[in-house]
Amino acid sequence: MKKILIFILITCNLAIFSQEIILSEKMKLYYKLWEEVLETTIKINNKEENAVQEAIEKYEEFFNYSDKEECKHFWSYATNLARAGNLQKAVVYYEKAIICKHNTADDFDRPWIEKYFEKDTSLYKQKFKEFYEIPVIYTAREIELIFEVKEMLAADQLARFYEKTYPQHTDCSKNIILYVDSITMVRIVKLIEKYPEYPNPLEVDFWAKVVIGRHIFTAYPDFWLQYFEPKAREQLILGNGYHKEYARTYDRCIITSGKEKYSYYGEWDDDGKAVNPNKELVNQRRLNLGLPPLEEKKNNPKEFFITY
Numbered sequence: 001m002k003k004i005l006i007f008i009l010i011t012c013n014l015a016i017f018s019q020e021i022i023l024s025e026k027m028k029l030y031y032k033l034w035e036e037v038l039e040t041t042i043k044i045n046n047k048e049e050n051a052v053q054e055a056i057e058k059y060e061e062f063f064n065y066s067d068k069e070e071c072k073h074f075w076s077y078a079t080n081l082a083r084a085g086n087l088q089k090a091v092v093y094y095e096k097a098i099i100c101k102h103n104t105a106d107d108f109d110r111p112w113i114e115k116y117f118e119k120d121t122s123l124y125k126q127k128f129k130e131f132y133e134i135p136v137i138y139t140a141r142e143i144e145l146i147f148e149v150k151e152m153l154a155a156d157q158l159a160r161f162y163e164k165t166y167p168q169h170t171d172c173s174k175n176i177i178l179y180v181d182s183i184t185m186v187r188i189v190k191l192i193e194k195y196p197e198y199p200n201p202l203e204v205d206f207w208a209k210v211v212i213g214r215h216i217f218t219a220y221p222d223f224w225l226q227y228f229e230p231k232a233r234e235q236l237i238l239g240n241g242y243h244k245e246y247a248r249t250y251d252r253c254i255i256t257s258g259k260e261k262y263s264y265y266g267e268w269d270d271d272g273k274a275v276n277p278n279k280e281l282v283n284q285r286r287l288n289l290g291l292p293p294l295e296e297k298k299n300n301p302k303e304f305f306i307t308y
Contacts, residue, residue: 020285020288021233021236021237021288021289022288023236023237023243023288023289023290027237027239027290028289028290029065029290030065030066030239031239031242031243031244031290032290033058033061033062033065034062034242035244036058036061036062037055037058037059037062037073039298040054040055040058041055041076043055044080044083052080052083052084053084055080056077056080056081056084056086059073059076059077059080063077066239068239069100071096071097071100071101071102072102074093074094074096074097074100074102074103075093075094075097075102075103075107077093078090078091078092078093078094078096078097079113079116081093082113082116082117083116085119087116087117087119087120087123088123090116091123091127094108094127094131095127095130095131095134098131098134098136099134099136101136101138104136105128105131105132105134108127108128108131109128141195142204145191145195145198145201145204146204146205148187148191149191149201149202149204149205149208150205150208152184152187152188152208152212153205153207153208153211153212155180155183155184156180156184156211156212156215157211158180159176159177159179159180159181160177160215162176162177181215181216181219181220184212184216185216185220185223188201188202188212188216188227189227192227199231199232199234199235199240200228200231200232217249217253221252221253221254221256221257222253222257224249224253225253225254225257225259229250229253232246232249233246243289243290243291244267244291245305246289247264247265247266247267247268247286247289247291248265248267248268248305249305250264250265250267251263251264251265251266251267251268251269252268255268255269255270255274256270261274262274262275262276262277262278263275263276263282264276264282264285265282265285265286265289265291266282266283266285266286266294266297267291279294282294
């Protein structure tokens with residue numbers, strides 16, 4: 001299995017850096033509006049006054065601008081509506097998110113959501129029952145992919161927690177992680193080939209995308225550059241990504257892989273160790289991606305990204 005891992009890393013080392021990304025003005029504004037929505041989330045977490053109402057307004061501005069159904073954002077929008085007391089509209093968007101298959105009825109079955117319905121517990125109980133009755137249909141192909149991804153996640157977690165489960169085998173833990181990571185990468189490549197309609201096959205399971213993505217992309221940055229970066233840039237151009245996350249992941253992977261000495265977009269510079277001295281060039285790249293110049297860059301320690 002170690003030979004497989006070495007082969008993958010050698011193959012990844014042949015990754016070719018594509019042409020510079022230059023987003024359209026329409027896409028730049030799209031991501032700018034989405035960035036403003038995320039900033040309101042930070043304000044809500046900091047319990048700033050009127051932050052919830054501002055978030056609702058920013059979501060609505062974002063939805064009005066977008067020319068596609070923003071399924072992945074419906075749940076957060078609904079939760080803000082519920083926080084604001086607009087329960088009737090909130091359940092409409094909770095339902096939309098479930099029908100889109102981005103969320104499930106189980107996500108509604110949470111104490112913090114139930115708390116938002118304290119003024120109308122009958123509505124919560126009614127929708128609780130109705131959401132579980134929504135006929136969410138998966139094709140045989142979708143079910144097969146979901147099953148394979150969940151299997152990978154289970155193996156990943158077994159490897160990571162093996163030391164805690166079997167403390168008597170502590171010395172084996174590192175080897176087990178390497179072994180499972182090797183298998184995981186081979187299986188991911190097969191999924192990419194088998195399901196070309198999915199830009200990222202891991203996205204069928206939220207936790208698989210987060211957990212496996214963080215483990216693999218962090219430990220093997222070449223793997224992301226080879227197998228995920230091309231599709232990530234395609235999705236970014238189409239408005240299905242997030243420019244800041246792409247830039248940070250790209251920066252981190254090219255630096256930690258040894259392909260570049262300096263940060264490309266200025267979103268990750270290894271705590272200042274890889275600051276690009278050509279500030280003008282970096283700012284031009286940021287402009288092309290719809291990011292603000294370095295002078296206006298906002299650092300938020302609570303932001304979450306796939307890579308560590």
